[in-house]
Amino acid sequence: MSELNQSNDDALIFMDEQSVEALNAQVAKASWRIMIIDDDPDVHSATMFALGNLEIQNRTLTFLHAYSANEAREILAREPDIAVILLDVVMEQEDAGLNLVNFVRKDLGMIDVRIILRTGQPGYAPEIDAIRDYDINDYKTKSELTRTKLYTTVTSAIRSYEQICSISANQRGLEFIVNASTELMSQKGLQNFSSGVLQQISVLLGRKVEGFVCNQIDEGKLASVISDLFVIATSSQFAYLSQKTADKIEDCSIQNLIQTSIDLRRNLYEQNFIVLHFENGTHKNLTVLLQTNIEVSELDKRLLEVFCSNISVGLNNVMLTSRLHQYAYFDPLTGLANRLKLLQTLAETLQSPLKDSSVLSLIDIDHFAETNDALGHQFGDALLCSVAKRLLDHFGTCCHLARVGGDTFALLGDQDQVTPQKIFTVFQHAFEVDHQEVQLSSTIGLIKLSGYDGGGSDALKDTNIALKRAKAHQRASHSYFTVDMGVEIRERVRMMHALRAAFENERLFVVYQPQIDMRTQTPVGAEALLRWKNENGQFVPPDQFIPIAEYSGLIVDIGEWVLRSACFELVHLHNLGFTEFKMAVNVSQAQFSHPQFLQSLEAALTDTRAPASCLELEITESMAMNDPEMLIKTLHNIKQLGVQISIDDFGTGFSSLSHLQKLNVDKLKIDRAFVNEINDKSGEGSIAKMIVQLSQSLNIKVIAEGVETKLQADTLMGFGCHLAQGYLYARPKTQLDLRAWLAQDPEQWKVM
Ligand code: C2E
Ligand code: CA
Ligand code: CA
Numbered sequence: 001m002s003e004l005n006q007s008n009d010d011a012l013i014f015m016d017e018q019s020v021e022a023l024n025a026q027v028a029k030a031s032w033r034i035m036i037i038d039d040d041p042d043v044h045s046a047t048m049f050a051l052g053n054l055e056i057q058n059r060t061l062t063f064l065h066a067y068s069a070n071e072a073r074e075i076l077a078r079e080p081d082i083a084v085i086l087l088d089v090v091m092e093q094e095d096a097g098l099n100l101v102n103f104v105r106k107d108l109g110m111i112d113v114r115i116i117l118r119t120g121q122p123g124y125a126p127e128i129d130a131i132r133d134y135d136i137n138d139y140k141t142k143s144e145l146t147r148t149k150l151y152t153t154v155t156s157a158i159r160s161y162e163q164i165c166s167i168s169a170n171q172r173g174l175e176f177i178v179n180a181s182t183e184l185m186s187q188k189g190l191q192n193f194s195s196g197v198l199q200q201i202s203v204l205l206g207r208k209v210e211g212f213v214c215n216q217i218d219e220g221k222l223a224s225v226i227s228d229l230f231v232i233a234t235s236s237q238f239a240y241l242s243q244k245t246a247d248k249i250e251d252c253s254i255q256n257l258i259q260t261s262i263d264l265r266r267n268l269y270e271q272n273f274i275v276l277h278f279e280n281g282t283h284k285n286l287t288v289l290l291q292t293n294i295e296v297s298e299l300d301k302r303l304l305e306v307f308c309s310n311i312s313v314g315l316n317n318v319m320l321t322s323r324l325h326q327y328a329y330f331d332p333l334t335g336l337a338n339r340l341k342l343l344q345t346l347a348e349t350l351q352s353p354l355k356d357s358s359v360l361s362l363i364d365i366d367h368f369a370e371t372n373d374a375l376g377h378q379f380g381d382a383l384l385c386s387v388a389k390r391l392l393d394h395f396g397t398c399c400h401l402a403r404v405g406g407d408t409f410a411l412l413g414d415q416d417q418v419t420p421q422k423i424f425t426v427f428q429h430a431f432e433v434d435h436q437e438v439q440l441s442s443t444i445g446l447i448k449l450s451g452y453d454g455g456g457s458d459a460l461k462d463t464n465i466a467l468k469r470a471k472a473h474q475r476a477s478h479s480y481f482t483v484d485m486g487v488e489i490r491e492r493v494r495m496m497h498a499l500r501a502a503f504e505n506e507r508l509f510v511v512y513q514p515q516i517d518m519r520t521q522t523p524v525g526a527e528a529l530l531r532w533k534n535e536n537g538q539f540v541p542p543d544q545f546i547p548i549a550e551y552s553g554l555i556v557d558i559g560e561w562v563l564r565s566a567c568f569e570l571v572h573l574h575n576l577g578f579t580e581f582k583m584a585v586n587v588s589q590a591q592f593s594h595p596q597f598l599q600s601l602e603a604a605l606t607d608t609r610a611p612a613s614c615l616e617l618e619i620t621e622s623m624a625m626n627d628p629e630m631l632i633k634t635l636h637n638i639k640q641l642g643v644q645i646s647i648d649d650f651g652t653g654f655s656s657l658s659h660l661q662k663l664n665v666d667k668l669k670i671d672r673a674f675v676n677e678i679n680d681k682s683g684e685g686s687i688a689k690m691i692v693q694l695s696q697s698l699n700i701k702v703i704a705e706g707v708e709t710k711l712q713a714d715t716l717m718g719f720g721c722h723l724a725q726g727y728l729y730a731r732p733k734t735q736l737d738l739r740a741w742l743a744q745d746p747e748q749w750k751v752m
Contacts, residue, residue, distance in 0.1 A: 032056060032158050033081055035064040037072045037100070038088035038118070043142065047086060050147040056158050069096040073103060082113050083161045084154055089119040101136060112164050114157035118142050163303075190215065194233030197288060205300055210237040211290040214246045214258075226259050229287055237291070246287070258287055267308065269301055276308055331403040333381055334388035339460075342402035342410050346456035349412065350449060359418040360459055361411045361446040362467045363391075366475045368407035371438070382433045387426075387440070394426050404460070408467075420444050420478035443470045444478035462486050496552045498534065499545055503558055508532050510565045511732035514741070515584070515703060515725045518717050521750045523742060525582030527618070527725060528566035529732050530558070550588050559591040560600050567610035569735055574611070578742055584616040584646060589623045593630065598637050605641065612642035618669065620648045628659065635663055646703070651691055660698060668695045670721070672706030678715045685715055692719040710751065 034051070036044050044065055051061055064079060066072035069091050076082070085104070089097035097117060104110050115136050194213035202209045212234040216223035223229055229246035231238075241248060249255050254273065261268050261275040262285075268275040274296060276288040296304070329341040337345070349358050365387065372380035384407065391401055391409060399413025411418050423444055430437040445467025447459055454462065462481045470479035502508055512526035532540045549555040563585050570583040591597055605612055617638065623631070635645055646667035647660075651674050670691050678685035688704065695702035704716045707726030716724060728751055733741055 031060040031062045032083040032161075033064060033079070034061050034154065035066065035072070035075070035079075035082050035085045037066045037069070037085060037091075037097075039067055039091045040088070041067065043088065043118075047150065050150045051154060054151060056155050057162065061154075068092055069100045072100055076104060076108060076110070082110075084157045085113055085115045086154075087115055087117050089117055112161060114161045116153060116157060191232050194286070194288075198233060198235055201288070201290060201304070205292070205296070205304075208235075209290050209292060210235045211288060212238040212241055213286060213288050215286045223262055223285060226255055226262065229258070229262075254289060258289060261287060267305070269296060271295060274304065276304065278308065334385055334403050336388055336392075336409070337400065337402040339402065339404040339410075342400065342404060342412065343456045343460065345400045345402075346412060346459060350452070350456060350459070354414075355452075356450045357415050358412065358449040359415045359446055360449060360463050361418050361420075361423065361444055362404070362460075362463045363409045363411060363423055364443045364445075364467055364471065365407040366441045366443055368440075379433060383431060383438060383440075386431045386433055390426050390431065394422070410460070410463075415448065415450075418446070420446065423478075424476075441476040443467065443475055445470055445481065446478060447481040465489050492548055492551075495540075495545060496548050496554070499532065499549060500552075500554060502532055502534065503554065503561075507534075508558065508561075509734070510562055510569075511734055512566075512569065512583075512738045513725055513732040514730040514738070515582070515723060516729045516749070517722055518713055518724050519722050521729075522746060523730075523749060524580065524723070525584060525614075525616070526738065527584040527732075528562055528569075528586070530562055530586075531732075546588070550590050553590060555588045555590050556594050559586075559588060560604070562586075563601065564604045564608060567604050567608035567615065569738075570610045570614060571608055573739070573742065574614075576739065576743070580614075582614050582616055582644075583610075584618050586618045586648065589620075592619060592623060592634065598634070601638065601643065602641060605643075613644070616644040616646050616667065618646050618648040621650050621652060628662075632662060635665070639664065646701075651687055660694075665700060667701040667703060670702065670704045670716075675704050675706045675708075675712055675716070675726070678712045679709070680711060685712075685719075688716065688721070689719045692716075692721045696720060713751070 036047050038044060044067075048063060054061060064075055064082065066075050072087075087097050087100065089095075091097060093099075097119075101115060101117075104113065104115070117136055119142065194215075197213055198209070198211055201211070212231050214229040214231045216228050216230070225247075227245050227247040231241040231244055231246060231248075234242050240250075246258060247255065249258075257268060257270060257273055257275050261277045265277060265279065267277055272291060272293055274288075274290040274292055276290070278286040278288070329338060329344075330336070331338045346360065349355055365384075368380070368383075371383065384403075388401075388403065388409070391411070395401055395411055395413065395417065398417050399411050402410045402412075404410045411423065423442065427440050427442050430439045432438075445463045445465070447463045447466060449459065452459060452462075462485070465485050466479045466481035469485060470477050473479065509531050510528050511531050512528055514523040515525045515527060516522065517524050530542055530546070532542075532545055534540055546555070549558055566583050566585045570581065573581045604610070605615070638645060644666040645663075646669055647665055648669050649671040650668040651671045668691060670688050674685060674688040674691065677683040678688060692702050701723065702721050703723035703725060704712070704721050705725045707713055707716065707724040707728050709728060712726075713724060713728060729749070730741065
């Protein structure tokens with residue numbers, strides 16, 4: 001911010017000096033340049049004779065001559081600062097003159113030069129449209145142009161040329177002020193704007209003008225006495241007044257002048273001083289005092305008036321940005337500071353010794369959304385205002401208070417003040433809105449800034465983490481941020497970004513773990529499992545990244561891609577001759593409940609030409625328990641396609657028998673934990689046995705996962721479970737390894 005202002009300040013000064021120089025150069029220029037374009041040499045000499053020794057506005061005249069339109073084009077293209085062109089309409093062609101005007105205005109872009117058309121015969125008068133469109137100053141027949149007439153015509157053309165030049169210089173300056181003002185903010189903006197005004201007036205009058213700019217202290221009512229005005233910009237001579245009220249002006253006559261201007265609400269032009277009075281819509285006025293030392297010409301006064309009316313636009317812009325600034329830092333509803341402002345204060349606190357004893361807290365109103373929905377937004381707004389007021393009453397004098405979200409307030413202050421107990425007392429009594437009593441509670445997240453090594457926005461985020469923790473734990477509770485919380489969440493966020501990048505950069509891949517018929521010891525299918533090798537070449541375990549993919553919604557796209565990859569591989573294996581081979585694919589809750597899921601499944605099957613009957617979707621038992629209506633419908637639709645369903649991790653949830661029957665699934669997958677129980681130390685695997693019996697009574701298939709030992713395999717077979725997946729038979733394999741593994745001698749699959 002300060003950098004921005006700095007550069008604009010520089011730009012203002014830079015621009016100003018250049019313009020003053022340019023103007024001085026113009027003033028110093030001895031004469032007005034008049035160009036005569038006529039194919040008749042007599043006209044040239046007659047004109048010179050008529051105007052030659054005259055002075056207009058204290059400057060002599062010099063002449064440029066062209067005897068044809070073509071010659072004129074060449075001269076005009078290289079000669080700047082021509083004030084007036086006296087142009088013959090008919091030269092080489094009847095319309096040579098008008099064509100030349102077109103060339104001057106449009107091609108050369110010379111809009112300042114004044115053009116006087118002359119014609120031999122009255123019949124050759126140009127169309128009125130041409131006069132307007134080409135900004136032709138005057139049109140005269142040559143016989144009309146007596147010496148005096150020619151003089152007055154050229155004089156008025158020169159006057160208007162001079163005026164146009166100043167105005168366009170002035171307009172360039174204005175553009176600059178307006179642009180600068182929109183970029184700058186607030187008081188700082190107004191100050192820059194005001195120094196800009198002083199400098200522009202110097203440019204306008206062509207000499208350095210001393211003066212100052214003041215504005216009224218209070219917004220709302222128009223200043224009525226001079227002490228209501230505050231000096232915001234000064235030239236060097238008035239520097240002593242800077243940031244003081246205008247009644248500190250040493251010169252009483254200036255004080256009186258300003259007072260008169262305030263009273264009359266208009267500009268005043270005095271012998272040595274000018275007072276300019278600006279008013280704008282929001283009743284904020286600005287007064288500019290200029291010390292001119294010499295009397296200002298009528299023309300300059302007129303230009304100043306134009307300048308003033310133009311400058312009001314710029315002033316309005318500055319006022320607008322000031323108000324925007326107000327909006328940028330304050331919450332319009334409660335008038336409290338907003339998030340941005342809090343962040344500023346927080347940054348300052350973190351830089352100061354206050355840091356060691358400060359606490360930041362976020363106060364979230366419990367169930368506010370429900371209240372808002374039930375009683376209406378107007379009521380909700382009023383409720384927020386009374387909470388804000390209550391918080392201000394309690395903490396306004398000792399702490400910084402802000403509204404940082406819909407129903408979330410922030411409190412920053414000393415650790416003795418910002419405590420959960422003190423905050424909770426604010427909510428002890430009911431709030432009254434519209435004669436109704438509303439009892440509210442709040443949940444609080446806090447962070448001790450002492451020793452905290454992050455910046456302001458980190459601290460706010462971390463407090464929010466603590467708040468979320470407290471909310472997840474229990475409403476109306478509080479929680480202090482600990483480093484562990486932050487590490488955990490940041491790690492999750494980091495991983496989410498990394499996962500998204502990995503997916504986009506195709507660093508995810510699918511491996512396939514064979515499923516075996518233990519009786520024949522031959523592979524019957526495989527489960528597709530997702531793998532992620534990060535940029536350091538390390539595998540990130542799916543147990544870590546799958547929950548993040550689910551939480552972030554990434555799983556929808558990733559899962560669809562896994563499904564398609566698995567289908568492609570299935571078709572490939574069928575083509576290699578393993579025509580009975582099945583493919584199992586894991587599907588998460590988020591995928592499954594996505595409205596497009598069925599469509600994407602169908603598309604995957606059609607696009608890859610995978611046979612639906614060889615595809616199996618694994619859903620977890622906990623998913624099977626959620627929202628039974630939706631599930632039954634979706635499962636039904638999936639089964640209509642011919643796709644099989646298996647329930648993963650079976651035994652870890654609580655499915656009832658009747659529920660399972662309704663779901664009409666094809667297979668149960670015994671969770672690894674129950675297979676693990678089958679070992680020579682403790683267990684005989686009673687749960688695994690029960691699951692196998694359950695599948696038999698439901699007349700559906702059963703498979704055991706995580707089979708690692710011969711004992712487990714034999715025991716499971718003894719129960720009547722013939723399908724298995726596990727390290728005993730095969731680890732998950734890449735696509736190429738799987739193909740090679742399947743192609744080998746069947747003896748190799750066997751385990752003794
Ligand atoms: P899951 O569906 O229960 O997958 C079986 C997990 O057991 C796999 O772990 C597999 O490598 C492992 N496993 C297989 N045999 C043995 C064994 O004999 N002993 C032991 N100790 N482990 C064995 P993985 O690949 O780490 O996958 C973990 C979980 O990640 C999966 O559990 C599944 O829930 C999820 N997952 C993996 N890929 C996907 C996917 O594409 N989509 C979805 N939604 N989830 C996936
Ligand atoms: Ca699985
Ligand atoms: Ca499993």
